[in-house]
Amino acid sequence: MLISVTGVTHTYPGRPVPVLRDVDVVLDEQRIGVIGANGSGKSTFVRLLNGLVVPSSGSVTIDGLDTSRQGREIRRKVGFCFTDPDSQIVMPTVAEDVAFGLRRRGLTKDERASRVKGILSEYALDQHADHAAHLLSGGQKQLLALASILVTEPALLVMDEPTTLLDLRNTKMVAQLVADLPQQVVLVTHGLELLTDFDRVLVFDEAKLVHDGAPAESIKLYRDLMT
Ligand SMILES: Nc1ncnc2c1ncn2[C@@H]1O[C@H](COP(=O)(O)OP(=O)(O)O)[C@@H](O)[C@H]1O
Ligand SMILES: [Mg+2]
Numbered sequence: 001m002l003i004s005v006t007g008v009t010h011t012y013p014g015r016p017v018p019v020l021r022d023v024d025v026v027l028d029e030q031r032i033g034v035i036g037a038n039g040s041g042k043s044t045f046v047r048l049l050n051g052l053v054v055p056s057s058g059s060v061t062i063d064g065l066d067t068s069r070q071g072r073e074i075r076r077k078v079g080f081c082f083t084d085p086d087s088q089i090v091m092p093t094v095a096e097d098v099a100f101g102l103r104r105r106g107l108t109k110d111e112r113a114s115r116v117k118g119i120l121s122e123y124a125l126d127q128h129a130d131h132a133a134h135l136l137s138g139g140q141k142q143l144l145a146l147a148s149i150l151v152t153e154p155a156l157l158v159m160d161e162p163t164t165l166l167d168l169r170n171t172k173m174v175a176q177l178v179a180d181l182p183q184q185v186v187l188v189t190h191g192l193e194l195l196t197d198f199d200r201v202l203v204f205d206e207a208k209l210v211h212d213g214a215p216a217e218s219i220k221l222y223r224d225l226m227t
Helices: 042-048 071-077 094-100 109-122 138-150 168-180 215-225
Strands: 003-010 020-027 031-036 057-062 078-081 156-160 184-188 200-205 208-213
Touching (some): 020 208, 078 138, 138 168
Parallel strands (some): 031 200, 078 156, 156 184
């Protein structure tokens, strides 16, 4: 999808200072990384991409759809994965949670069931279909959160630090899963090694998009900024 961010400044209500200032960028690569210090505006930037945050000035369009007016349509195409899977798991059991995202999509009961079954086996959660979602391990919960998003077949997947709460094994598992996805991905991460094969990496610092380039170059600039 063509992501177009034009003249965006964002200020949260009740806060005097913008958390993003004059951001202009057009993105259409398959793998886009976002890095920067804590509080630099990364989460706000990626939340703009599916209309979770609407910019106080400027505009964000996804394939020509404007997030401030067509948020609902955009959220059907742009999946969003949070850091903490607990904030995303909404139903009691694993299978019910995955099925939840398929409501109101004009699918028959059988179609829904078969999609749920397919994705659960793809993500090795089929043994847990009827288990309580909140009893899964941290890594399995993040898998479930991803399965619940991917079952809806988004064209773009935005992930905000999806491995921050995971151990090394699960971080690698999620990294591999991301590498194998057919979808376009925008990934915010402090795991710089996850970005090696990415097409493009954006660096945020103090509310500004300060650099935009190939992974090695962006990571070096970020390291320099932090020392
Ligand atoms: N919903 C919100 N309301 C008010 N301030 C917020 C909100 N979300 C984030 N902020 C503030 O905006 C700034 C940038 O935050 P964020 O975009 O989360 O940065 P990052 O993801 O890079 O840590 C921070 O100072 C943060 O405290
Ligand atoms: Mg953040």
